[in-house]
Amino acid sequence: MAASRDTNADDEHDPEGATIAFERSQVQALVRDARRRLEEVSTALERLDAGTYGVCEVCGGPVGDGRLEARPTARTCISCAAR
Numbered sequence: 001m002a003a004s005r006d007t008n009a010d011d012e013h014d015p016e017g018a019t020i021a022f023e024r025s026q027v028q029a030l031v032r033d034a035r036r037r038l039e040e041v042s043t044a045l046e047r048l049d050a051g052t053y054g055v056c057e058v059c060g061g062p063v064g065d066g067r068l069e070a071r072p073t074a075r076t077c078i079s080c081a082a083r
């Protein structure tokens with residue numbers, strides 16, 4: 001992005017399809033999503049270390065094996081998640 005900042009390349013009128021700006025925003029969304037997932041995994045690992053993995057952060061009950069299997073980074077039990 002920095003490399004293209006000072007150019008005046010006209011990517012907005014390319015008849016072949018998506019503009020660079022569009023593709024850039026798509027990639028930024030992917031990067032944001034990947035960072036969020038990494039953050040979730042990292043906090044899940046912290047909970048493992050702290051011995052609170054699998055404990056609902058809202059009600060203190062068990063998150064549930066099925067839920068953890070489907071979503072290993074879940075921080076709340078299914079009933080608290082549904083609230």
Ligand SMILES: [Zn+2]
Binds near residue numbers: 057058080
């Ligand atoms: Zn709960």
